[in-house]
Amino acid sequence: MIEEPEHTLTFDGITFPAERVCGDPDGYDRIHAWDPDSGQRLIEISWHRDTRQLGVILHGDRRWSFEAIEQMRERGVDALA
Numbered sequence: 001m002i003e004e005p006e007h008t009l010t011f012d013g014i015t016f017p018a019e020r021v022c023g024d025p026d027g028y029d030r031i032h033a034w035d036p037d038s039g040q041r042l043i044e045i046s047w048h049r050d051t052r053q054l055g056v057i058l059h060g061d062r063r064w065s066f067e068a069i070e071q072m073r074e075r076g077v078d079a080l081a
Contacts, residue, residue, distance in 0.1 A: 009033050009043070009075065011068040016042065020079070031079065035060065045076045052080055 009018045009031070016033035024030065027050060033043040044057040054076045058064065 011043070011071055012065050018043075029079070031075065035062075043072065045072055045079070047076055047080055054080065 007018055007020075008015050010016070014036070016036060018031055018033040020029070020031050022029045027048050028046045029049060031043075031045040032041055034040060035042050040060055042058065042060050042062060044059070045055075046057070047054045054073070056069070056072045056076065
């Protein structure tokens with residue numbers, strides 16, 4: 001499994017620390033993003049390396065705008081390219 005250096009993602013005007021994890025044995029590569037205050041993982045954008053199925057898992061109780069959800073999808077599509 002390979003973890004890329006930390007970077008950030010911004011959704012709904014909030015910047016989240018994030019990392020990309022590749023080569024997980026379950027067949028999925030992922031981008032994880034955490035709440036900058038609590039350190040709780042809030043967002044997981046994942047895609048299967050073989051089927052290229054894309055998904056977003058939201059953790060916690062934060063309310064997201066539809067624009068943010070669309071940005072998350074776009075970030076996943078970019079990662080597939």
